[in-house]
Amino acid sequence: MSLHFFEHGAQRLQEIVQPGMLCAFDFDGTLAPIVKDPHRASVPSAVLRRMTILSELARVAIISGRSVADVGVRLDFLPEFVIGNHGIEGLPGWEEKASRFQALCAGWEQQLRHAMTDRTLFDGGIWIENKTYSVSVHYRLARNRLDAESRLLDLFSALAPAARVVPGKCVFNLLPVDAPDKGTALAQLCVASGAPGAIYVGDDVTDEHVFTMRRRDWLTVRIERSGDSAADFYIHHRLDMVQLLDALIGQLASFKAPSWRQSEQTVMTR
Known part of the structure; x- marks a missing residue:
């Protein structure tokens, strides 16, 4: 403690x-x-x-x-x-994996944006931030945060390739599994x-x-x-x-x- x-x-x-x-x-x-x-x-x-x-x-x-x-x-x-x-x-040697991480994030962003066009499932207050080597999905502005969390976690589980999902304060961070x-x-x-x-x-x-x-x-x-x-x-x-x-x-x-x-x-x- x-x-x-x-x-x-x-x-x-x-x-x-x-x-x-x-x-x-x-x-x-x-x-x-x-x-x-x-x-x-x-x-x-x-x-x-x-x-x-x-x-x-x-x-x-x-x-x-x-x-x-x-x-x-x-x-x-x-x-x-x-x-x-x-x-x-910024870590020593990170450049060796940079292009692969960038491609993964671009692919996840595309999948997420396509899925979130369905406004019956995803609140318009959810927004995606592609940081080049990781992706953050913010839901602080969602009308129902608990519902947004649940729907986003289901969506993340279907991403290909799989992402490492790290929760934050009203945000989910998607990172390459070997990052x-x-x-x-x-x-x-x-x-x-x-x-x-x-x-x-x-x-x-x-x-x-x-x-x-x-x-x-x-x-x-x-x-x-x-x-x-x-x-x-x-x-x-x-x-x-x-x-x-x-x-x-x-x-x-x-x-x-x-x-x-x-x-x-x-x-x-x-």
Whole structure:
């Protein structure tokens, strides 16, 4: 069971924070609030300021369901790594499978759009987002979400070739069955960067792929408490990210500027 970070996580944070560590975050629902129209998502200024400071103190990674390009235009700081499409896009060697993944997603999109022309079965509030290497089917705007969920799951089961279906908050994500997930992505980034440990913060089912790895050299935090989450800790709300980032920055600031990124530390102002 996850523990409340601000009550029980201080000692663990001290243990995990060290020079060269990797600080990794989901985007939607973690750095940015979830909105009805995903194209309007943005990171609040208080979080952006702290992420800018953090990127000067440690290696920072964003691991998102969005494409790499989509995440990049929403940031005012420069992470060392941006991984898109739930861990598929941007990992070392991912280009070798890119064309096959793209073809799979194009085929799924075609099948889905054809099936959803039947408005007696599928609500007009359901919409498809082809992210090139994964496909997201959003139903937040459906009049009856439970009915939409059921009909979509039946539809997904008939897709050919088969897709790996990962649910989210009013969205289903369709991924190639052999595609890496966020947990695989974070593990590969740790190896590639030589990071001695990592902290990961996320809020969704796709982030459980990180949480369930249960590595002793990782500290994992889930936004909002969930009884079946495998995260080490939780915070009550995304608004608590500011306090969490302050705690992380405070620990990292006790070390000298890392040799891999010599820069003058910025003084944080609220």
